[in-house]
Amino acid sequence: MSMLITGISELVTCDDTVEDRRGGADAALAEGLGVLTDAAVVIGGGGEDTAPVVEWVGPAADAPQADWAIDLGGKAVVPGFVDSHAHLVFAGDRSAEFAARMTGQAYDGGGIALTMEATRAASDGELRALLQHRVSEMRAQGTTTVEIKSGYGLDVEHEVRALRLAREVTPETTFLGAHVVPPGMRGEAGPGSPGREAYLDLVCGEMLTACAPYARWVDVFCEPASPHAFDEQESRRVLEAGRAAGLELRVHGNQLGHGPGVRLAVELGAASVDHCTYLSEDDVEALAGSDTVATLLPGVEFSTRQPYPDARGLLEAGVSLALATDCNPGTCYSSSMPLMIALAVREMGMTPAQALRAATVGGARALRRPDLGRVRVGGPADLAVVDATSWLHIPYRVGTPVVRALEV
Structure with a gap:
């Protein structure tokens, strides 16, 4: 079974191979986080013996079909902490x-x-x-x-x-x-x-x-x-x-x-x-x-x-x-x-x-775990959803329950 996650306003990949093509202040604030806007992620696996993995990452307009989908409605997504x-x-x-x-x-x-x-x-x-x-x-x-x-x-x-x-x-x-x-x-x-x-x-x-x-x-x-x-x-x-x-x-x-x-x-x-x-x-x-x-x-x-x-x-x-x-x-x-x-x-x-x-x-x-801390194809589907359009709300809204692990 595969799941398409769409409606992602900002996807922070922390993947050094992802180029942030935004300019000006937005790019400066991201500082190499590999942020994709209007993005989507496809997750596969997740059976009794296998953990869910990321199968595809990219612009929502190019997303492939999946067995089912969820729309986050314009929220940001970051790698799980x-x-x-x-x-x-x-x-x-x-x-x-x-x-x-x-x-x-x-x-x-x-x-x-x-x-x-x-x-x-x-x-x-x-x-x-x-x-x-x-x-x-x-x-x-x-x-x-x-x-x-x-x-x-x-x-x-x-x-x-x-x-x-x-x-x-x-x-x-x-x-x-x-x-x-x-x-x-x-x-x-x-x-x-x-x-x-x-x-x-x-x-x-x-x-x-x-x-x-x-x-x-x-x-x-x-x-x-x-x-x-x-x-x-x-x-x-x-x-x-x-x-x-x-x-x-x-x-x-x-x-x-x-x-x-x-x-x-x-x-x-x-x-x-x-x-x-x-x-x-x-x-x-x-x-x-x-x-x-x-x-x-x-x-x-x-x-x-x-x-x-x-x-x-x-x-x-x-x-x-x-x-x-x-x-x-x-x-x-x-x-x-x-x-x-x-x-x-x-x-x-x-x-x-x-x-x-x-x-x-x-x-x-x-932890010497290079598989963790990033959102990239082949990696674990460890994602966290920010209840805002920008990941910056994590430090900005201190004391507010603004981010949670995505259950897949």
Whole structure:
């Protein structure tokens, strides 16, 4: 069965081979997004064993016949957002922590222990229902691909459970046993203490072995500024163990202060280093000369009152950027990629086109998924519909539910 989608006022393809033939201000605003006007798309496949794919893209006047058709009535269409950093398998509530931060309390990662307790206490059914609700909430805001991390179990049984549930909704699952050292194992001596060493042995041994079958990625919270997270040596050990187990690498880095996270990620060839709130000139130079994507999470800065990264400066330096939500119960309980786009434009110096590309093509690069983030023949039919004639309404109408994933 094939479906013709017509009535598309603007089709943002994010396909570098598509020439935007409009002139003047319209072309400048699009900045290489490959925008087609008065466009149509034909989607095929979508049976029990095959995902829908794009079969044709072009002017509506030239569209081929299809088995059935829908008319969007002059709405814009963009590639579905690729949210490459999210923590969706959790229970509990940390709204009081948010309120405390708004009155001046600093964030150091310690609240993760509260979520760990609530998540361990929840049943599989409760966690599955919460997860499915959050994924549905994301799709209602235009997200079609999401990466989901573990990290709120912090023991073998509950880390495996988190990844098993996450794998039910996405292939992009990340083992984050090295989120923080759980209470009772931190010790008073900091790095090198017996409790921390015992937990690292567990993460790099039994926990990794049990979790690897359910994960594509391994991640670590490399943040020497936090007593709960991991230093460079500890982080290296986790990442190298994950790689030896067949997992690809991601890093939480440079969120709370300057540190080794970015340079470690680049050295080990991680697909992405996420947060990048505090960067030195050496960090920027390392990123610009690498294939590691800097994934920016502006919702965290919004929710913690930390400084926003200089996205414009990073782009000018040649760094590859992605935007993601970091949806989590502590530092950014938002599932809205449109909000991240708006924050990137308003607070980080990105143009609307740069922000949209970072939320689509950039996220795909951060996941090393070149099939995602674009609308092109042979690619997945991951489309999002904007309830307006222009894609610019995504950052323009901030806080308004203006975009949603197209269900095909």
